[in-house]
Amino acid sequence: MSKIWNASEYDESRRRLIPCYDLFYTTAAELAARTIKTISPAILDLGTGTGLLSEFVMERFPSATLTLLDESSEMLSKANLRLEKYNPKISIQPMTAPLPAGKFHAVISSLAIHHLTDADKQDLFRRIYQILLPGGVFINGEQILGETEWQQHLFESTHLDGARALGSTEEEIQAAQGRMAYDKCSTLRDQISWLRKVGFQNADSFFHSFRFAVYAGWKPN
Numbered sequence: 001m002s003k004i005w006n007a008s009e010y011d012e013s014r015r016r017l018i019p020c021y022d023l024f025y026t027t028a029a030e031l032a033a034r035t036i037k038t039i040s041p042a043i044l045d046l047g048t049g050t051g052l053l054s055e056f057v058m059e060r061f062p063s064a065t066l067t068l069l070d071e072s073s074e075m076l077s078k079a080n081l082r083l084e085k086y087n088p089k090i091s092i093q094p095m096t097a098p099l100p101a102g103k104f105h106a107v108i109s110s111l112a113i114h115h116l117t118d119a120d121k122q123d124l125f126r127r128i129y130q131i132l133l134p135g136g137v138f139i140n141g142e143q144i145l146g147e148t149e150w151q152q153h154l155f156e157s158t159h160l161d162g163a164r165a166l167g168s169t170e171e172e173i174q175a176a177q178g179r180m181a182y183d184k185c186s187t188l189r190d191q192i193s194w195l196r197k198v199g200f201q202n203a204d205s206f207f208h209s210f211r212f213a214v215y216a217g218w219k220p221n
Helices: 007-017 021-035 052-058 073-082 118-131 149-165 170-180 188-198
Strands: 042-046 065-070 089-092 104-110 132-143 201-209 212-218
Touching (some): 007 170, 021 052, 021 104, 021 132, 021 201, 021 212, 042 118, 052 073, 052 104, 065 073, 073 089, 104 118, 118 132, 118 188, 132 188, 149 170, 188 201
Parallel strands (some): 042 065, 065 089
Antiparallel strands (some): 132 212
């Protein structure tokens, strides 16, 4: 994603291109808020982009130790400006590289992991599980693949029609379609299954609107 997006345009486009923007991000933040019991948790944001998800979560945990990971220095520069009052740690690297050292109360991600192959997703889920503290949570706001060709067509058409209704121009729509050609989306069912196989408990979807979903899993205490 970071190689395709222009960081200066990212935030402006998000609200138009994610018709369920508010519920998408607030669901992820609510899951974190209902899980974390300390006022100063350690939180890792994978594929941070410009820091949209971290901003939603950090409003709930202003004393958290926040680590931002993305392979784009341009994106992380914008995220660092957005989140500078939280003094985040910055890690410029792909998600396929070893994750930052330490243990985390929560690992969060939004619209990033779908750029990995299925095998790399499963490997990432294993590595996330390893760095979570007991009782910790992994929360992913994701773009998912339809179970069937019919469902995938429905996901695509509702997404683009919703974006148009929110003011996206045809130029913006075409650019979005060009970016999505690089995606490696997986079904929601598969991703939840992979979490359960790793050992996550209560793994499930907690928000789902056509091609957008928020799912999570918890490491046992």
